[in-house]
Amino acid sequence: MPTVFVLQRATFAALAVMAVVAGGAFAQTFPNRVIKIIVPFGPGGQPDVIARVFAQHLAATVGTTIIDNRPGNNAMIGTKAAASAEPDGYTLLFGSTTSLAIVPHLTAKAGYDPVKSFKPIAAISRSPMYLNVGPSVKAKTVGELIAFAKANPGKLNFAAPTGGPPHLAGEAFRRAAGIDIVPIFYRTMSPAITDLLAGQMDIVFDSPAPLAHLLREGKLRALVGLGPQRMAMLPDVPTMTESGLPDLQVITWNGLVAPAGTPDAIVARLNASINEALKSDAIKATLAKFSSEPIGGTPQEFTAMVANESKKWAEIIRRAGVKID
Numbered sequence: 001m002p003t004v005f006v007l008q009r010a011t012f013a014a015l016a017v018m019a020v021v022a023g024g025a026f027a028q029t030f031p032n033r034v035i036k037i038i039v040p041f042g043p044g045g046q047p048d049v050i051a052r053v054f055a056q057h058l059a060a061t062v063g064t065t066i067i068d069n070r071p072g073n074n075a076m077i078g079t080k081a082a083a084s085a086e087p088d089g090y091t092l093l094f095g096s097t098t099s100l101a102i103v104p105h106l107t108a109k110a111g112y113d114p115v116k117s118f119k120p121i122a123a124i125s126r127s128p129m130y131l132n133v134g135p136s137v138k139a140k141t142v143g144e145l146i147a148f149a150k151a152n153p154g155k156l157n158f159a160a161p162t163g164g165p166p167h168l169a170g171e172a173f174r175r176a177a178g179i180d181i182v183p184i185f186y187r188t189m190s191p192a193i194t195d196l197l198a199g200q201m202d203i204v205f206d207s208p209a210p211l212a213h214l215l216r217e218g219k220l221r222a223l224v225g226l227g228p229q230r231m232a233m234l235p236d237v238p239t240m241t242e243s244g245l246p247d248l249q250v251i252t253w254n255g256l257v258a259p260a261g262t263p264d265a266i267v268a269r270l271n272a273s274i275n276e277a278l279k280s281d282a283i284k285a286t287l288a289k290f291s292s293e294p295i296g297g298t299p300q301e302f303t304a305m306v307a308n309e310s311k312k313w314a315e316i317i318r319r320a321g322v323k324i325d
Contacts, residue, residue: 014246018193031063039094040078042071046209046290047254050116051094051284054124054256057277060320073323074163076110080324088263093118096254098164101309105317106163106324110193112278116311118257120275120302122268123295125287126253127207128227130237132198132220134312136137137203142243144223145203146177158194158203163324166192168313169205169250171320176248180286196220207252208233209291226250227279233291251310253295255302267299 037055041047051067058065070078074258079099085091093099100114112118139145139154149156160167162185174181184201186192194210195201199218208231214220215234222237226249230239240248256265256274277283278294287294 013119026165029268033064033090035063035065035090035092036068037065037092037094038068038078038082040070040072040075040082041100043067047094047096050125050287050290050292052255053173053283054274054277056160057280058270058273059285061121061273061276074103074106076107076112079103080111083117084258085259087119087259087263087264088259092255092270093316094254095120095257095306097252097309097313099312100257100306102163102165102168102317104310105314106322108325115303115307116305117260117264118262119267120299120306121256121258121273122254122299122304123253123297123305124253124274125290125292125294126290127164127209127290128231129205129250129252130208130211130226130234131144131169131221132196132204132211132222133216134199134201134204134220135200136201137221139219139223140244142238142240144160145223146179149177149179149181151191153206154182156202157182157184158205159184159186159201160194160205161188161192163317163322165252166205168316168320168322170203171322172248172250172316173207173226174204175319176245189278191212195243207251207291209289232288232290253305255295255306257306259300271299 035058037051039048039051048069050201055065055067065105068165070081076097080091082091082093104110139148156180158170160170160183167183170183190199192204196204208215208222211220214221222234222242225237225239227239228249275296278296
């Protein structure tokens with residue numbers, strides 16, 4: 001029996017060495033064809049623009065890289081396609097809060113697991129949500145808004161697509177502040193903003209970038225940020241921590257992931273390229289236009305971040321009782 005055990009142990013060790021050698025050899029020949037980054041959203045939006053910036057960097061530092069837009073079904077179409085792709089480094093996913101932390105908890109039909117189906121490569125950027133009000137709201141601070149909502153339960157509303165970060169940010173705020181504000185659902189944010197400007201809606205939760213010109217012109221007002229610190233784009237707008245709700249932070253993020261099983265050596269090479277890109281002043285400026293800041297770090301740090309974010313959003317969704325099935 002001891003002899004058999006030693007032989008088995010030696011066999012397992014040999015197989016492990018062979019796997020490492022094979023993975024290293026595979027990585028040395030990588031890439032020998034085009035790398036594809038699936039973006040599960042349409043062209044022209046924030047995720048697409050940021051993904052294209054990093055695709056250009058990967059093309060210059062690793063190998064030819066293209067963007068494959070596969071929008072639809074709450075980012076599930078593109079995300080499922082990436083999850084089922086060969087784990088060879090040639091198909092990657094531009095993952096986000098929506099695809100990796102929210103949607104799998106909204107529906108049993110996602111078809112992928114945010115932790116088990118992917119191998120995180122690198123976190124790219126994050127952007128805090130802001131509570132923005134239209135002309136129908138007279139409150140000048142979030143404290144005044146909460147006081148009004150408590151005195152007038154059900155009178156204020158907030159506009160959002162069902163199950164998206166703006167909706168869930170509103171649900172988290174409603175619970176944290178102990179107030180009754182009513183969600184009004186839209187298919188997209190554009191008509192929600194239109195109705196907010198017209199005074200038919202009261203509140204919208206969104207990042208500052210798509211609302212920047214409206215905020216500058218005073219047509220909308222950002223009362224509070226849901227991030228850990230003030231942003232350079234809105235230096236006079238306080239955070240929730242400054243406003244008395246330190247546990248309420250809602251931040252959207254994105255990053256690059258590969259199908260589970262992708263060799264570590266390939267992940268490490270892609271990670272190094274992404275971290276190099278995040279040091280570029282040009283890329284920092286591009287992210288700033290979207291009220292985003294760079295993250296970076298190791299694959300292990302991004303893995304932990306995805307797992308933690310998935311748990312956080314799952315709890316928000318559970319408490320709000322939101323489903324899209």
